[in-house]
Amino acid sequence: MLWETFKLALQAILRNPMRSFLTVLGVVIGVAAVIAMVTIGKGSTAQVTADVQKMGANLMILSPGQMRFGPGNSGGSERAFALSDVDRIIDQIGSVETAAPSRTSSLVAVFGNTNYQTRVAGTDSRYLTASDWAVAEGRSFTTAEESAGKNVCILGETVRQELFGRADPVGERMRLGAMSCQIVGVLAAKGASSFGTDQDDVVLIPFKFFGRRVAGNMDVPTIYISVRDGFSIERATNDITALMREVRRIGPGEEDDFSLRDMEQVASMLNSVNRVLTGLLSAVAAVSLLVGGIGIMNIMLVSVTERTREIGIRMAVGAQAGQVLLQFLVEAIVLSALGGMLGVALGLALAALGAQLLNVPFTPDAGTIGLAFAFSALVGVVFGYFPARRAARLDPIEALRH
Amino acid sequence: MAAPNPPVIEFCDIARVYGTGAAEVRALDGISLKVEKGEFVAVMGPSGSGKSTAMNIMGCLDRPTAGRYLFNGIEVGTLTRDQRALLRRHYLGFIFQGYNLLARTTALQNVELPLIYKGLGRAEREAAALAALDKVGLADRAHHDPSELSGGQQQRVAIARALATGPHVVLADEPTGNLDTKRSVEIMELLQALNREDGLTIVMVTHEEDMADYARRLIWMVDGKVQSDRRTKGDA
Numbered sequence: 279m280l281w282e283t284f285k286l287a288l289q290a291i292l293r294n295p296m297r298s299f300l301t302v303l304g305v306v307i308g309v310a311a312v313i314a315m316v317t318i319g320k321g322s323t324a325q326v327t328a329d330v331q332k333m334g335a336n337l338m339i340l341s342p343g344q345m346r347f348g349p350g351n352s353g354g355s356e357r358a359f360a361l362s363d364v365d366r367i368i369d370q371i372g373s374v375e376t377a378a379p380s381r382t383s384s385l386v387a388v389f390g391n392t393n394y395q396t397r398v399a400g401t402d403s404r405y406l407t408a409s410d411w412a413v414a415e416g417r418s419f420t421t422a423e424e425s426a427g428k429n430v431c432i433l434g435e436t437v438r439q440e441l442f443g444r445a446d447p448v449g450e451r452m453r454l455g456a457m458s459c460q461i462v463g464v465l466a467a468k469g470a471s472s473f474g475t476d477q478d479d480v481v482l483i484p485f486k487f488f489g490r491r492v493a494g495n496m497d498v499p500t501i502y503i504s505v506r507d508g509f510s511i512e513r514a515t516n517d518i519t520a521l522m523r524e525v526r527r528i529g530p531g532e533e534d535d536f537s538l539r540d541m542e543q544v545a546s547m548l549n550s551v552n553r554v555l556t557g558l559l560s561a562v563a564a565v566s567l568l569v570g571g572i573g574i575m576n577i578m579l580v581s582v583t584e585r586t587r588e589i590g591i592r593m594a595v596g597a598q599a600g601q602v603l604l605q606f607l608v609e610a611i612v613l614s615a616l617g618g619m620l621g622v623a624l625g626l627a628l629a630a631l632g633a634q635l636l637n638v639p640f641t642p643d644a645g646t647i648g649l650a651f652a653f654s655a656l657v658g659v660v661f662g663y664f665p666a667r668r669a670a671r672l673d674p675i676e677a678l679r680h
Numbered sequence: 681m682a683a684p685n686p687p688v689i690e691f692c693d694i695a696r697v698y699g700t701g702a703a704e705v706r707a708l709d710g711i712s713l714k715v716e717k718g719e720f721v722a723v724m725g726p727s728g729s730g731k732s733t734a735m736n737i738m739g740c741l742d743r744p745t746a747g748r749y750l751f752n753g754i755e756v757g758t759l760t761r762d763q764r765a766l767l768r769r770h771y772l773g774f775i776f777q778g779y780n781l782l783a784r785t786t787a788l789q790n791v792e793l794p795l796i797y798k799g800l801g802r803a804e805r806e807a808a809a810l811a812a813l814d815k816v817g818l819a820d821r822a823h824h825d826p827s828e829l830s831g832g833q834q835q836r837v838a839i840a841r842a843l844a845t846g847p848h849v850v851l852a853d854e855p856t857g858n859l860d861t862k863r864s865v866e867i868m869e870l871l872q873a874l875n876r877e878d879g880l881t882i883v884m885v886t887h888e889e890d891m892a893d894y895a896r897r898l899i900w901m902v903d904g905k906v907q908s909d910r911r912t913k914g915d916a
Contacts, residue, residue, distance in 0.1 A: 282796055293784060591780050594741065595794035595841070596769020598762045674741050678780065 280608075283601075287609035290581070291616070301577040302617030304570025305657060309621025309650045310628060311563030316646045317629035319556030321638040323549050328639075330545040336375075336505040337408060338540045340367075340518065344533065357535060358497035361485070363525060367501065371517045373509035378405035379485050379498040387481060388453040389441040396437050398454055398481045400488020401502075406465075408504040416448035416463030419484050427486025429459040434480040435467040454481060457491050469637055511540050567653065570617065571661040578610050578665035589669050590677025603670035610662020611655055618654025622647050686753030688849050688881050689715035689738055694747035695904075696733050707733040709904035710747070715849070720875040720882045722892035722912065725901035731885045732853065734901070738883060739772055739851045740764040752848060769797050773842030775852035779834040781826040787813060787837045788822040794845050812840035816870060832863035839870065843880075850874075852884040856891055868894040872914075 291298045343356035359379070367377045380401045387394045403418040405411075413432065423430050431454065438447055447461045468477040489496040505514045515538055522536055582589070589602055626642055633640035696708040708730045715721055723731050736742035737749055740756055741764075749756045751767060759767070768774075773794075781790045791809035800808065813819050816836040826834050835855060842850045852871065856864035872894045874880040884895060892898050896915035900908040 587780065588782055591782065592793070593765065594768060594774050596765050596797045598765045601797065675736055678776065
C-alpha cells in the first residue's frame with residue numbers, strides 16, 4: 279500500500295514536471311547552499327590543520343602586548359622586542375631550534391614598467407628555517423648581508439610572476455618603494471593560506487635593511503621561534519616566558535606584556551572564526567529551505583483543490599481519511615525529497631567548484647549530506663501536512679460534485 | 681443483532697434535514713423502504729424530491745438526521761467516517777452520471793483503484809480488473825485513457841470499477857444522463873444482464889421512464905416522501 283502510494287505520488291509529480299521543478303526550487307537552493315557552505319567550511323578547516331602541519335606544529339610566534347579586548351588596553355603602548363632578544367632566545371633556551379625577527383610593511387615593487395603592491399618582510403634566513411620554507415631559485419641571504427643590512431631581496435612566487443613573468447629574476451635589480459635592491463633568490467610556492475591570503479605575495483629583505491630604510495629603528499614586533507623536534511611546546515613556552523619576563527624586567531605578580539602563541543592556538547583561533555562564518559552562512563541558507571517549504575505547501579494546496587473530484591472518487595470507492603492524508607503527505611515528501619536530492623547534487627558541485635577556487639580540499643561529508651537530505655524530507659512533512667489534512671477532511675459528496 | 685437474512689438496504693422512517701430554523705430544508709421526510717438481495721430498483725421523481733439524498737445515504741456517504749438505516753442489518757447511523765468508508769470499500773459500488781474516472785489513468789488502473797484500497801496484490805488486482813472489464817465488453821480497451829474512449833465506453837469502465845470488488849449493491853446515479861439513446865440502451869441492457877444473470881442488486885436514480893423500465897421495481901418520490909412503489913413493465 280505504501281509502495282502504491284509512493285508510485286502514485288511520483289506519477290502525480292511527473293505529470294507536471296515543470297511545475298514540480300519550480301515548486302521544489304526553493305528547497306533545491308536551500309539544500310545546495312547548506313551543503314556548499316558546510317563542505318567548503320570543512321574543507322578550509324582541514325586546510326588550516328594541514329597548513330599548521332606544514333608550517334610545523336613546533337612553530338611559535340612571540341609578539342608584544344596581550345591579546346585582550348575592551349578598555350584599558352590601548353594600542354601603541356606595547357614595548358617591542360630588540361634584535362638581541364632573538365639571540366638570547368636561541369642561545370639560552372635549549373629546546374629552541376632557531377628564532378627569527380620579522381617586521382612587515384606594504385610597499386610598491388617596481389621592475390621596468392611594472393608596478394606591484396606587495397608585502398615586504400624584514401627578516402633573516404633563520405625565518406626560512408623556522409617556517410620550513412625553501413628557496414627555489416638563487417639563494418638565501420648570507421650572514422654578511424644580514425649583519426650589514428645589505429639591499430638584497432628574495433621574491434615570493436606571486437611577486438616573481440607579476441614582475442618577471444616566466445623570466446629568471448635572480449641577479450636583477452628592482453625597486454621597493456624608494457629603495458633599490460638586488461634579487462638573490464625566489465621562494466618555493468606555498469599557495470594560499472587558510473584564509474585565502476596569498477602567502478607567495480611577499481618580498482623578503484634583511485631585517486637590518488628594513489629597520490634602517492623602512493622602519494627607521496630596529497624594533498622587532500614579531501619573533502618566530504621553532505622548537506626542536508622531540509621537545510615539548512609547553513616546556514619551551516614556559517622557558518621563553520620566564521626569559522622574556524626577566525629581560526623585560528617584569529616583577530613577580532605583574533602580567534606579561536607579551537604573548538606567545540603556538541600554531542595549535544593559531545589554528546584553533548582560525549577554525550573558530552571559520553566555524554562562526556560557516557554557521558552564519560548556513561543559517562541564511564536554511565531560511566531558503568523554509569521559503570522552499572512554503573512554496574511546497576502552496577502548490578500542494580493548489581493540487582488538493584484541482585484534484586478535489588479525484589479525492590471524492592477515492593473516498594467513494596472506500597479510501598479512508600488517513601489514506602487520503604497519507605497520499606498527499608507522501609506526495610509532498612517525495613516532492614521535497616527530490617528537491618533535496620537535486621540540492622545535494624548541486625551543492626556538491628558548487629562545493630567542488632568553490633574548493634578549487636579557494637584552494638581548499640574538497641571534503642564531502644556523508645553526515646552533512648544525510649542531514650540536509652533528511653531535513654528537506656522533514657520540510658515536506660511539515661509543509662505537506664496542512665494541505666493533506668485539508669484533502670482528508672473533504673466531504674465526499676461535495677468533492678464528487680466539484 | 682442482525683436477522684438471519686436481512687434486506688440489503690432498509691430505511692426506517694429516515695429524515696434528512698439541511699439547515700436550521702427558517703432555512704430548514706427537509707430533503708427526506710420520513711422514508712421507509714427495503715431493498716432485498718437481487719432486486720433492480722429504479723428511483724424517479726422531480727428535481728428536489730430527495731432522490732440524490734436518498735442515494736447518498738444508501739451509499740453511506742451521508743447519514744440520516746433522524747430514523748435508522750440498516751445496511752445488511754448493520755446500523756449505519758452510529759458508524760464513524762472511516763467505518764463507513766470500509767462499508768463502501770467492501771460492499772458498495774458506485775456509478776455516476778459523469779462517469780468520474782481518473783483522467784490520464786488507463787481503464788485498467790481506474791478499475792484497479794478500489795482494489796488497491798481493498799489491499800489486493802498487484803497480480804490479483806490486475807486479474808480482477810481485467811475480468812470486470814471483460815464483463816462490460818472492454819477487455820481490449822484496458823490500456824486506453826478515458827480521453828480515448830467514448831462516453832458509453834467510459835461509463836462501462838465505471839461499471840467495471842463498481843463491479844470489480846464484488847459488491848453487495850451497486851448504486852447508479854443517472855448512469856445514462858450524459859448518453860444518447862443508443863448508448864443508454866446499451867448501458868441499461870448491461871445493467872439488466874448483470875442483475876438477471878449474476879443476481880447483482882442495483883439501485884438506480886433516473887429521469888427517463890424508458891430507462892426505469894429496465895428495472896424490476898420503480899420507486900417514485902415527491903417532496904422527500906415515497907409516493908408510489910410498484911413493479912415495472914419490464915419486470916417479467
